[in-house]
Amino acid sequence: MSIRSTDQGLRDAFVGMADGAVGSDACPQAERIFDAASGALGPGETADIIDHITTCGACAESWRVAAALAPAPGRASWRRRALWYLGGALAVAAAVVLYARRAPPTRAGPVP
Amino acid sequence: MQNLCGTAPGIMPSVADEPRLAVLDGDAPSQERASEDAHDYAELRARLSRAVQRICPAWLSGQSEDIVQEAMIRVMRIIASEGGERALQSSYLYRVAHSATIDEIRKRRRSREVALGEQQGAELTDATSPSPAQRAEAEQIKLALGDCLAELNADRRRAVVLYLQGHGVTEAARLLGFGHKRTENLVYRGLASLRDCLSGKGFSL
Numbered sequence: 001m002s003i004r005s006t007d008q009g010l011r012d013a014f015v016g017m018a019d020g021a022v023g024s025d026a027c028p029q030a031e032r033i034f035d036a037a038s039g040a041l042g043p044g045e046t047a048d049i050i051d052h053i054t055t056c057g058a059c060a061e062s063w064r065v066a067a068a069l070a071p072a073p074g075r076a077s078w079r080r081r082a083l084w085y086l087g088g089a090l091a092v093a094a095a096v097v098l099y100a101r102r103a104p105p106t107r108a109g110p111v112p
Numbered sequence: 113m114q115n116l117c118g119t120a121p122g123i124m125p126s127v128a129d130e131p132r133l134a135v136l137d138g139d140a141p142s143q144e145r146a147s148e149d150a151h152d153y154a155e156l157r158a159r160l161s162r163a164v165q166r167i168c169p170a171w172l173s174g175q176s177e178d179i180v181q182e183a184m185i186r187v188m189r190i191i192a193s194e195g196g197e198r199a200l201q202s203s204y205l206y207r208v209a210h211s212a213t214i215d216e217i218r219k220r221r222r223s224r225e226v227a228l229g230e231q232q233g234a235e236l237t238d239a240t241s242p243s244p245a246q247r248a249e250a251e252q253i254k255l256a257l258g259d260c261l262a263e264l265n266a267d268r269r270r271a272v273v274l275y276l277q278g279h280g281v282t283e284a285a286r287l288l289g290f291g292h293k294r295t296e297n298l299v300y301r302g303l304a305s306l307r308d309c310l311s312g313k314g315f316s317l
Contacts, residue, residue, distance in 0.1 A: 007275075007303065009317035010257075010276060010303070010306065010307075010317045011276050011278070012317075013253050013254070013257050013317050014257060014273075014276040014277070015276075016250055016253070016254065017254050017257065017258070019250070020221065021221070022218055022221045022222050023218055029211075030210060030211035030214040030215065031207055031210075031211050033214075034206070034207045034210045034211065035207075036287075037287075038203070039286055039287055042289075043287070043288055043289030046287050046288065046289075047266075047270055047288065050270045050273055050274065050287075050288075051266075051269075051270070053273065053277070054258075054261055054262075054269060054270075054273050055258060055262075057254075058218065058221075060273075060277065061214075061217070062210075062214045063277055064277055064278060065167045065210060065213060065214060066210050067277065067278065067279070068166065068167050069163060069166060069167050069206045069209065069210055070203070070206060070210075071203065
């Protein structure tokens with residue numbers, strides 16, 4: 001789903017909720033918000049933070065700042081997976097090369 | 113980089129001073145080590161500086177060096193207490209840069225709030241400030257949006273909030289632990305409900 005021009009008005013209004021917002025004692029720590037925005041927390045904990053930012057403009061802003069800096073959620077695991085695939089492919093290639101270069105078996109013949 | 117671990121808690125090594133001290137000692141290996149420390153310190157500071165520059169709002173750009181300094185102090189404390197391996201990872205530096213920037217934003221906002229409170233009734237002369245009518249309208253939209261979001265069921269609300277925060281459906285799905293199709297439906301229906309609700313309150317966004 002790509003953003004429509006009509007969605008931009010809603011986004012602007014939501015972002016506007018941060019104007020002048022200073023947060024409160026109930027706000028989660030900035031580090032936890034960073035972890036949530038970068039996908040480092042589980043879905044349950046992330047949901048708790050999202051519930052908070054729904055009504056707290058200051059923390060919603062903190063989330064947006066974190067999202068601008070943090071790796072997109074899931075991207076790191078994708079890279080890890082890609083490395084595993086690459087490693088596996090290299091191992092298979094190395095095994096094939098070693099097998100191909102092995103000396104052919106000598107056929108047993110009559111001893112003169 | 114591990115050389116930074118030797119720094120005492122709360123003490124910032126100086127790029128300029130450490131090599132000079134080593135020269136005075138006349139000890140070649142320690143001079144080399146101090147030079148490495150200085151290089152590591154400068155590199156660490158540069159990485160933090162780049163991170164802060166990426167997220168520091170324009171209105172706070174005058175304080176960006178203070179934020180970098182605060183972030184440096186936090187990283188050095190972590191290095192002193194836990195070692196450098198974790199603290200020097202990019203993701204961890206980003207985390208520290210984020211928290212230092214957010215703390216500064218909130219500190220500045222609080223002090224501005226206090227300053228505005230102290231001059232109650234005084235006319236604001238800043239030409240860029242919104243007029244009282246604009247402020248009142250923005251306040252009404254905020255309230256209406258908050259009420260309408262509260263009316264959505266929890267899953268739709270979370271999906272819509274992530275979308276309004278700038279996340280695409282794929283990212284929102286990963287964050288919520290839902291499938292892509294389900295998240296797309298939640299966002300689509302949630303936005304429709306949100307618009308209906310706002311329209312009922314006299315707003316068309």
